[in-house]
Amino acid sequence: MGNPHTPQQGSIFEENLAPALSGIEKSAIEVDALVAQLNHHAHRYHVLDAPEVPDAEYDRLFQRLQALEAAHPELIRADSPTRRVGGQPLDGFSPVRHAVPMLSIRTETDTEATGAEAFDARIRRELGLGEADAPVQYVAEPKFDGLAMGLRYEQGVLVQAATRGDGEVGEDVTQNIRTIGQIPLKLLAHPGQPAPPVLEVRGEVYMRRDDFEALNERQRQKIAAGAKGEKTFVNPRNAAAGAVRQLDPAIAAQRPLSFFAYGLGEVSAAAEGGPTWATHWDMLQALRAWGFPVSSLVAVATGAADLVAFHRRLGLQRDALPFDIDGVVYKVNRLDLQRSLGFVTREPRWAVAHKYPAQEQMTTVLAIEVQVGRTGKLTPVAKLAPVFVGGVTVTNATLHNEDEARRKDVRVGDTVVVRRAGDVIPEVVGVVPRSGATAPDGSPWPERGAPYTAPAHCPVCGSDAVREDGEVDTRCTGGLFCGAQRKQAILHFAQRRAVEIEGLGEKLVDQLVDGQVIHSLPDLYRLGFVALASLDRMADKSAQNLVAALDKSKHTTLPRFLFGLGIRHVGETTAKDLAKHFGRLDAIMDATEAQLLAVRDVGPVVAHSVHTFFQQAHNREVVEQLRACGLTWPEGEGTADNASPQVLAGLTVVLTGTLPTLSRDAAKELLEAAGAKVTGSVSKKTSLVVAGAEAGSKLDKARELGIEVLDEAGLLARLQVGAQVP
Numbered sequence: 001m002g003n004p005h006t007p008q009q010g011s012i013f014e015e016n017l018a019p020a021l022s023g024i025e026k027s028a029i030e031v032d033a034l035v036a037q038l039n040h041h042a043h044r045y046h047v048l049d050a051p052e053v054p055d056a057e058y059d060r061l062f063q064r065l066q067a068l069e070a071a072h073p074e075l076i077r078a079d080s081p082t083r084r085v086g087g088q089p090l091d092g093f094s095p096v097r098h099a100v101p102m103l104s105i106r107t108e109t110d111t112e113a114t115g116a117e118a119f120d121a122r123i124r125r126e127l128g129l130g131e132a133d134a135p136v137q138y139v140a141e142p143k144f145d146g147l148a149m150g151l152r153y154e155q156g157v158l159v160q161a162a163t164r165g166d167g168e169v170g171e172d173v174t175q176n177i178r179t180i181g182q183i184p185l186k187l188l189a190h191p192g193q194p195a196p197p198v199l200e201v202r203g204e205v206y207m208r209r210d211d212f213e214a215l216n217e218r219q220r221q222k223i224a225a226g227a228k229g230e231k232t233f234v235n236p237r238n239a240a241a242g243a244v245r246q247l248d249p250a251i252a253a254q255r256p257l258s259f260f261a262y263g264l265g266e267v268s269a270a271a272e273g274g275p276t277w278a279t280h281w282d283m284l285q286a287l288r289a290w291g292f293p294v295s296s297l298v299a300v301a302t303g304a305a306d307l308v309a310f311h312r313r314l315g316l317q318r319d320a321l322p323f324d325i326d327g328v329v330y331k332v333n334r335l336d337l338q339r340s341l342g343f344v345t346r347e348p349r350w351a352v353a354h355k356y357p358a359q360e361q362m363t364t365v366l367a368i369e370v371q372v373g374r375t376g377k378l379t380p381v382a383k384l385a386p387v388f389v390g391g392v393t394v395t396n397a398t399l400h401n402e403d404e405a406r407r408k409d410v411r412v413g414d415t416v417v418v419r420r421a422g423d424v425i426p427e428v429v430g431v432v433p434r435s436g437a438t439a440p441d442g443s444p445w446p447e448r449g450a451p452y453t454a455p456a457h458c459p460v461c462g463s464d465a466v467r468e469d470g471e472v473d474t475r476c477t478g479g480l481f482c483g484a485q486r487k488q489a490i491l492h493f494a495q496r497r498a499v500e501i502e503g504l505g506e507k508l509v510d511q512l513v514d515g516q517v518i519h520s521l522p523d524l525y526r527l528g529f530v531a532l533a534s535l536d537r538m539a540d541k542s543a544q545n546l547v548a549a550l551d552k553s554k555h556t557t558l559p560r561f562l563f564g565l566g567i568r569h570v571g572e573t574t575a576k577d578l579a580k581h582f583g584r585l586d587a588i589m590d591a592t593e594a595q596l597l598a599v600r601d602v603g604p605v606v607a608h609s610v611h612t613f614f615q616q617a618h619n620r621e622v623v624e625q626l627r628a629c630g631l632t633w634p635e636g637e638g639t640a641d642n643a644s645p646q647v648l649a650g651l652t653v654v655l656t657g658t659l660p661t662l663s664r665d666a667a668k669e670l671l672e673a674a675g676a677k678v679t680g681s682v683s684k685k686t687s688l689v690v691a692g693a694e695a696g697s698k699l700d701k702a703r704e705l706g707i708e709v710l711d712e713a714g715l716l717a718r719l720q721v722g723a724q725v726p
């Protein structure tokens with residue numbers, strides 16, 4: 001500046017400032033700006049769920065920062081987001097002594113309302129409050145089911161993350177914790193509250209239920225592909241604990257973890273620049289402002305009545321939450337009162353955990369039975385000694401399929417862990433190993449049954465049961481001949497989302513099918529009042545209502561009817577798409593696979609399933625009979641442009657090899673519908689080759705001649721987008 005040789009405008013920075021700032025200084029300024037921006041965007045994305053920029057922009061900034069750091073490793077800052085990934089695998093974790101011990105809290109074992117009342121009564125007694133004194137103010141929080149973590153920030157920058165360990169000494173898991181996008185690497189600027197020199201934030205690392213399911217799905221695929229040393233996790237807490245204690249941070253980074261802040265460890269005193277909050281609530285608000293996730297379920301509660309209401313309300317929400325909780329925690333809100341209440345042995349007097357019924361329990365397997373589903377799927381189900389889990393008494397738990405049952409090696413006589421979380425079907429998590437010479441109650445261990453094998457015949461109708469190559473499920477081949485499938489088919493047709501026959505429930509369908517009163521879906525509409533009223537336990541009034549409900553259900557819509565037929569892979573959405581595209585049921589029934597493939601979102605699997613369903617004479621017969629019984633729905637023209645777009649007009653195409661989903665005939669039909677001529681051998685006249693697995697000499701020849709080759713996905717893409725063939 002002040003340079004007498006100031007050149008033309010526009011190059012002031014380069015010509016004028018450059019001599020003052022070296023390259024490294026400029027890079028340092030840019031690194032600072034990038035780190036601040038990236039940390040801001042990470043908070044918007046991971047904590048607030050409200051990103052301001054597209055992912056691509058984040059990636060661009062991130063890559064720029066990576067490049068600068070690669071060029072100048074001395075500029076890598078402790079709060080750089082690039083440190084969230086990578087790092088070297090460790091041999092073990094170093095011990096960390098907690099400056100303030102990480103305590104546990106007393107658990108109110110009574111899961112009913114009295115737990116909250118007992119806690120409030122104790123607090124009032126300790127504080128010397130009488131009847132006339134005002135109610136005590138609390139903060140009520142979910143008790144997150146994960147693992148406790150202490151996050152140490154010095155001058156606002158994350159320097160260490162430690163597990164609880166024995167409460168005095170934990171383990172240094174900083175590398176892994178850095179990979180959690182929700183955890184700030186640097187406290188966000190907070191006008192009212194500058195970052196204290198030392199701040200240790202405590203909270204829970206956990207895994208969301210959807211992340212857990214997706215992780216286990218990935219694990220199952222790895223195992224199926226033959227990966228060694230991989231396993232599935234029994235519940236989100238176990239998966240989270242495994243990820244936190246993973247020695248290779250690259251693997252930890254692939255395990256999706258989340259975090260909620262709920263407290264503090266060591267903090268600088270007010271005189272040394274520390275905070276001066278009066279309440280726990282204020283502290284939580286400051287943590288939120290600094291960028292930590294604080295659960296929106298946390299609430300201020302006044303007196304015992306509010307605590308009871310909180311416990312009840314969260315209990316009702318529990319199954320629907322995106323993460324597991326095992327109870328609620330009540331904390332005295334005023335920090336001065338917390339201090340005066342202090343601690344008994346190793347637990348604070350000012351807080352208590354109030355549990356919900358556990359979602360996992362142990363019980364014994366009495367039998368393993370096989371259930372038949374609507375589509376004939378045979379599911380092994382463990383019959384259990386009744387056990388109270390997740391708020392209900394459970395006597396059945398699914399073993400999913402043969403592979404799962406064998407992998408877990410669940411057998412009659414075993415002690416197992418049963419889990420019921422959310423409104424999902426209870427499942428057997430695993431077998432508890434037998435230890436000791438006798439069972440815990442002193443009786444001899446019961447004999448173990450044989451390992452589970454899928455039956456060769458349907459247990460209900462005796463038809464062959466088959467497991468196709470590459471499928472996990474064994475299916476009954478009996479179709480609607482099978483009583484179990486018939487019952488399920490009727491219930492599916494009658495459900496609210498299908499034609500809706502009000503009052504037709506499981507018990508009644510059992511009675512009708514088992515008593516041979518009806519044999520098929522159409523029979524249902526042939527039942528009159530007299531037949532219904534003569535059923536056991538059927539009052540005249542109920543019979544009348546059912547007749548009315550049957551009549552009402554006759555006026556339906558095409559999507560509901562179609563969905564109600566229970567065609568494999570045809571859910572409500574697909575049924576709507578099909579109805580919209582074709583307009584009329586007959587058009588759907590007569591559609592070729594290629595025509596079905598022209599429907600929006602319909603792929604080869606669905607097209608094949610719909611086509612096969614309507615190729616079966618007995619299914620067409622059911623449809624005709626239902627129509628004859630008076631079922632009607634409005635029909636229209638459909639939105640399909642009946643002539644498929646002739647995107648391959650004039651081309652000569654050769655098919656070779658096995659395509660992953662399309663049969664040879666379906667592929668041929670599809671190509672021809674798009675205007676192509678399909679021939680058997682590759683020559684100079686060939687315009688395109690569609691190749692699948694084990695394509696041999698034809699593919700080689702095509703390559704030799706420089707002919708374009710597509711795989712199935714490429715073909716489908718071309719047909720659907722109608723791209724021009726060069």
Ligand code: IVH
Nearest residue numbers: 103104105141142143144147148262329348
């Ligand atoms: S406060 C001194 N609040 O429950 C009080 N703990 O035994 C320290 N937990 O290991 C704990 N949610 O991991 C607190 N909202 C919450 C919590 C919570 C889950 C866990 C924590 C601790 C155990 C308490």
